[in-house]
Amino acid sequence: MKYLGLTHRNHTSMLTTQSLSFEYDEFNRFEFPDLHVDYGSDLLILGESGIGKTTLLHLISGLLKPKSGKISIDGTSLLELSEKHLDAFRGANIGIVFQRPHFIHSLTLGENLAMIQYLGKKSADPIRIKKVLEGLGILSKINFHPNLLSQGEQQRAAIALAVINQPKLILADEPTAALDDKNCIKVIELLKSQTKRNHASLIIITHDQRLKSEFEKSIVLQSKLESFESKVH
Amino acid sequence: MNIGRLSIKNILSKPLSTGLSLVLLSLGVGIISLMLQIDRHLQSQMTNNTRGIDMVVGAKGSPLQLILSAVFQIDVPTGNISLSEAEALQENRLVEFGIPLSYGDSYEGFRIVGTTEKYPELYSAIIAGGSLWKNSLEVTLGSKVAEKTGLQVGDTFLGSHGLSEGGHVHEEKAYVVTGVFEPSGSVIDQLILTGLESVWDIHDSHSAHEEESMNAVSESTDEREDSKQTPDAEQNYEEHDAESQHHEQHDPKNSNTAHSKYEDHADDLHEDDREITAMLIKFRNPMGMVQLPRMVNEKTNMQAALPNYELLKLFSLMGIAVNTLNILALAVMLVSGLSVFISLYLALKERTFEMALLRTYGATRSQLLGMVLLEGLFISILGFLLGMVASSVGLILISILLKSEYLYEFSGAWILIEEWYLAGITLVIGIVASLIPAFKVFNINLSKTLADA
Structure with missing residues (x-):
């Protein structure tokens, strides 16, 4: 067992989790396998509905506090951060792509990105915003309100939101669930290329078996009982 | 952002x-x-317009109406009072000064007020051009009046009867503008000031003239409290007419001879029976506040109204x-x-x-x-x-x-x-x-x- 603390930085691991568990109540208890993601590498987490995929994603991004276990991102132990610092850490280091794209409705696409830069404590950088949008092929939509974009554009805009602050870790929650095969591949390609371009690690959590062939490394979440048994062994 | x-x-x-x-x-x-x-x-x-005025004396009626008409020049007057009676009051040792006011005519909606030079002095009105009136039928204009009517020093105009526009025009005698006041932010700005004599002069001839067409009206000129000598507002006309009719019925013989009786009488009026509309009074000391209003209200047929008291009542209603x-x-x-x-x-x-x-x-x-x-x-x-x-x-x-x-x-x-x-x-x-x-x-x-x- 490796000790992962704030002071000790493990230079091979972007993300490490250790005996994570979470419970909503006594009937909804989840235990997760240990994860280990190296710098610059990607991970696909597959699992059926109700297995706790979203819960795991929220644990990794610090939106939920685990009942037990440890999470370390780029050498920082999330559980040791105060809530305020956790918000700041998340804003600066983690980009999240949701299943359906969501935006700040009162702002244009460009303003959305500027707002995220502000919240992530990054200095305002219009050039960076333009570069990201250009890379995703939606620079022409910079002054549009997101709800006026087509679905495909919204999907790409959501990726722009996730990568604008150059996070070290990009988390995607079922990014392809609503897409047909063609668009599914397109989005995954975009996510992977954007991750590379921003020197980040990508973790996709999905039930979408189509993605399995796209990733070298994948892990399958199993039901509570099985994972518990495997842990005992 | x-x-x-x-x-x-x-x-x-x-x-x-x-x-x-x-x-x-x-x-x-x-x-x-x-x-x-x-x-x-x-x-x-x-408060700007009541400064220095402790009491207003006028004909009996609503005290608030008296204040509004005599001090602020926005309501119609309650009627007329005898000048001699008002002057007697002025002699009282508790009175510092009294300013007689005589009004009822207007020019283009601006009131023509007969008074003494003490009146503009009370409001610290300064002459901007020309001089104060000196003789009968000479007037000094408030700043707003000069601005709105375009009248200048030396111009003449005809006053009309009543306080609103469209009254009978006194065609016989024209007023001459001798001066214009600077803006004072007080009621003076909206007034045309002249001597008391002007008002009397205009209406002596005016009454005689009117008398030809309105026979019945002249009958009451021998009534002291009546208001034919100085102009009055329409309201008073109505009262007046009613009274005249009452007289007619009461004493029908009299009305037949009214015409000649008036003319005889008209000459005597000049000294003793001069009338004014109201008098503004300043007390010499607070004792006046205690004694004078009661004295006036009980012992004369004039009424005394206290601006501060009436305004307080008005404000509390508002x-x-x-x-x-x-x-x-x-x-x-x-x-x-x-x-x-x-x-x-x-x-x-x-x-x-x-x-x-x-x-x-x-x-x-x-x-x-x-x-x-x-x-x-x-x-x-x-x-x-x-x-x-x-x-x-x-x-x-x-x-x-x-x-x-x-x-x-x-x-x-x-x-x-x-x-x-x-x-x-x-x-x-x-x-x-x-x-x-x-x-x-x-x-x-x-x-x-x-x-x-």
């Missing part, structure tokens, strides 16, 4: 509910501010109306607070996910709390400013209206201390309305919100 700008964008992104809140808020603020301003203007106008309106306006403001609350609350339900999103991008609880509070605050600040603008516009409109109706004007606008309180109340309403939504945002369950979406 920052939280403040996001708040503004959020407000702008829902123009309908923001508009409703703003309309309600500015309506409430506008009404209250307008009430405050009108109250302030009326009080300052009134106060009821003003307070009612203020309470109404406050209720409107509270409703607007409710509207702000509902608008923020509903928007919040739609935007819970957005809030969670902001949190995932690094926004802290306090930043979101601040954002919602700022939205409420911005709406209340904007509502207050709009309300103040509305109140100023309303005041200008009322001022224009008053000017054409009463030749009175509101001028000079400044923010009253009460309006700062109003600003405070508005801000508190905005903050309180956004408090619950802000609290909900503060306690948002991130994981649950994001998972449910």
Whole structure:
């Protein structure tokens, strides 16, 4: 067992989790396998509905506090951060792509990105915003309100939101669930290329078996009982 | 981009509910501010015009009417009083000075007031050009009169009978303008001042002339308290006619000889039976306040009215109306607070996910709390400013209206201390309305919100 603390930085691991568990109540208890993601590498987490995929994603991004276990991102132990610092850490280091794209409705696409830069404590950088949008092929939509974009554009805009602050870790929650095969591949390609371009690690959590062939490394979440048994062994 | 700008964008992104809140808020603020301003203007106008006048003596009737007509020149006079009787009062040791006023004619709606030079002195009116009147039929114009009528020193004009435009024109004798006053911010600005003799001279001939066409009216000229020698308002005409008719019935023989009787009598009138409309009196010491009004009211057939007392009564009457309106306006403001609350609350339900999103991008609880509070605050600040603008516009409109109706004007606008309180109340309403939504945002369950979406 490796000790992962704030002071000790493990230079091979972007993300490490250790005996994570979470419970909503006594009937909804989840235990997760240990994860280990190296710098610059990607991970696909597959699992059926109700297995706790979203819960795991929220644990990794610090939106939920685990009942037990440890999470370390780029050498920082999330559980040791105060809530305020956790918000700041998340804003600066983690980009999240949701299943359906969501935006700040009162702002244009460009303003959305500027707002995220502000919240992530990054200095305002219009050039960076333009570069990201250009890379995703939606620079022409910079002054549009997101709800006026087509679905495909919204999907790409959501990726722009996730990568604008150059996070070290990009988390995607079922990014392809609503897409047909063609668009599914397109989005995954975009996510992977954007991750590379921003020197980040990508973790996709999905039930979408189509993605399995796209990733070298994948892990399958199993039901509570099985994972518990495997842990005992 | 920052939280403040996001708040503004959020407000702008829902123009309908923001508009409703703003309309309600500015309506409430506008009404209250307008009430405050009108109250302030009326009080300052009134106190400005009563300075130095402790008591007004005039014909019996409503004391408030006497004050309004003699001091502010906005109501019709109660009738006439005998000059000799008024002068006797002037001799009283408790009286510092008395200023006789005689009015009832006008020119283009501006009143022609016969008086002494003490009257402009009372209001510290300074001559801007020309000089004060000296002889009969010479007049000095108030600044507004000169401005509106375009009359200049040396010009002549014909006065008309009655205090409103369209009365009978005294064609026989024309007034000559000998001077114009500088603006004094008092009632003088709206008046045409002349000597007492002018009014008498005009109406001696005027009455004789009128007498030919109105036989019955002349009958009562031997009645002392009657008002044929000095002009009077239409109201008095009616009373007068009624009285004349009463006389006719009572003493029909008399009316047949009325014509000749009047002419005989007219010559005697000049010395003893001169009449004036009212007299403004300043006391030598406070004892006057105690003794004189009672003396006048009990021992003469004149009436004494105290401007300060009557105005206090008037203001307290107005106060009821003003307070009612203020309470109404406050209720409107509270409703607007409710509207702000509902608008923020509903928007919040739609935007819970957005809030969670902001949190995932690094926004802290306090930043979101601040954002919602700022939205409420911005709406209340904007509502207050709009309300103040509305109140100023309303005041200008009322001022224009008053000017054409009463030749009175509101001028000079400044923010009253009460309006700062109003600003405070508005801000508190905005903050309180956004408090619950802000609290909900503060306690948002991130994981649950994001998972449910």
